[in-house]
Every structure is written in structure tokens, then in C-alpha cells.
Amino acid sequence: KQEVTQIPAALSVPEGENLVLNCSFTDSAIYNLQWFRQDPGKGLTSLLLIQSSQREQTSGRLNASLDKSSGRSTLYIAASQPGDSATYLCAVMGSGSRLTFGEGTQLTVNP
Amino acid sequence: ETGVTQSPTHLIKTRGQQVTLRCSSQSGHNTVSWYQQALGQGPQFIFQYYREEENGRGNFPPRFSGLQFPNYSSELNVNALELDDSALYLCASSLVRFNEAKNIQYFGAGTRLSVL
Numbered sequence: 001k002q003e004v005t006q007i008p009a010a011l012s013v014p015e016g017e018n019l020v021l022n023c024s025f026t027d028s029a030i031y032n033l034q035w036f037r038q039d040p041g042k043g044l045t046s047l048l049l050i051q052s053s054q055r056e057q058t059s060g061r062l063n064a065s066l067d068k069s070s071g072r073s074t075l076y077i078a079a080s081q082p083g084d085s086a087t088y089l090c091a092v093m094g095s096g097s098r099l100t101f102g103e104g105t106q107l108t109v110n111p
Numbered sequence: 112e113t114g115v116t117q118s119p120t121h122l123i124k125t126r127g128q129q130v131t132l133r134c135s136s137q138s139g140h141n142t143v144s145w146y147q148q149a150l151g152q153g154p155q156f157i158f159q160y161y162r163e164e165e166n167g168r169g170n171f172p173p174r175f176s177g178l179q180f181p182n183y184s185s186e187l188n189v190n191a192l193e194l195d196d197s198a199l200y201l202c203a204s205s206l207v208r209f210n211e212a213k214n215i216q217y218f219g220a221g222t223r224l225s226v227l
Contacts, residue, residue, distance in 0.1 A: 043201060089153055096159070096167040097144070098169070101146075101155075104153055
């Protein structure tokens with residue numbers, strides 16, 4: 001059974017800092033890995049998707065990497081801003097086209 | 112905007128009642144997945160429908176059931192509501208082609224269900 005773990009559970013940083021969120025998964029037989037953002041009480045916004053054959057994806061200040069063999073992914077956020085404050089969720093897609101999510105990292109960026 | 116819409120936005124029910132949540136998929140998508148997200152946790156997979164047939168189920172009891180219609184809209188039904196069913200229910204649609212593993216799921220904004 002796939003299990004996804006995100007570390008840390010919560011993170012508070014000053015504005016402008018670069019930061020890394022971590023995600024690990026137990027079964028390396030995945031099709032893709034996706035990072036989502038969730039604002040309080042809201043749905044999910046997809047940030048980046050990395051196919052199993054890829055090593056990384058970039059979008060603006062965000063960069064996500066994938067090391068499938070070791071079961072790890074990182075989300076790097078450059079020059080953090082207060083608007084980046086949200087919960088970040090990592091999810092992997094395995095067989096059956098179902099997503100398995102971690103419990104998220106709650107990020108607070110202080111002005 | 113993902114093109115996936117869910118209704119209602121919020122819902123309050125009492126224990127033992129039944130509830131129906133609705134999801135309208137993105138145009139052209141043939142697959143819908145439902146997830147339950149309890150407060151402070153990540154979403155949990157409930158089930159998936161592909162071309163109107165159930166195509167996988169997570170660890171949820173039979174009182175959670177669903178339907179997918181010919182226009183690929185979908186319903187999630189929960190019978191005999193329990194307090195622990197209080198959660199955000201998310202619907203995601205995708206286009207699944209035979210033998211293609213990289214389908215991307217697009218999420219709606221969710222329905223927040225409170226069971227009192």
C-alpha cells in the first residue's frame with residue numbers, strides 16, 4: 001500500500017527566503033507525482049506535475065524534483081512571498097489512476 | 112479555473128440522514144474520481160468512475176456510493192451519515208485513454224459537508 005509522507009508538517013519563514021518542502025513515498029511504481037496548493041477552506045490548485053520519466057519541472061519561482069528510485073520529491077520555492085502562504089500537498093499516481101496524498105505542509109510566509 | 116464544478120458549496124446534515132453531492136466534469140473528460148479530506152489531513156481516495164462504471168475503490172464502506180452519467184457528470188451519495196463523515200469532498204475529472212498512464216486530474220473547489 002502506497003504511503004506518502006511530507007516533512008515538515010508546518011513551516012514559518014520570513015519573506016524573501018528560499019525554502020524546500022519534502023515528500024517521500026514508499027512504492028516507487030508511480031506514473032507521476034504532483035504538487036498542489038490549498039488555501040484555507042478551498043479546493044486544490046495544481047502547481048507542478050512530474051512524469052515518472054522526468055527528473056524535474058519548473059514554473060516561475062517553483063521547482064520540483066523527483067527521484068523515483070529513492071522515493072523522494074522536493075518542492076523548491078524561491079524568494080518566498082506572503083501570498084505563498086498555504087498548505088502544499090504532494091500526491092503520487094499509481095495503478096488504477098488514483099492519487100495518494102500526503103498530509104501536507106502548512107507554509108506561513110511572514111512580511 | 113479547472114472547468115470542474117461541484118454543488119452545493121456547503122451542506123449541513125444530521126446524523127443518520129442521506130446526502131447527494133454533485134460534480135460536473137470538464138468538457139471531454141471521461142473519468143471522475145472522488146476524494147474525502149478531513150480537517151488537517153490530505154485527501155483520501157473514495158472511488159473512481161470510468162465511462163459510467165466504478166473503476167476502483169478506496170477503503171470506504173458501501174454506504175458511500177456513486178454514479179456517473181452519460182454526460183460524464185457524477186454524484187456521490189452517502190447514506191446513514193456519521194459524525195466522522197464531516198469533511199471536504201473533492202471531485203476530480205480526467206481524460207483517460209487506453210494504455211496512457213499520464214492522465215492529469217483536475218479538481219473542483221469541493222463541497223464542505225458538516226454532520227451534526
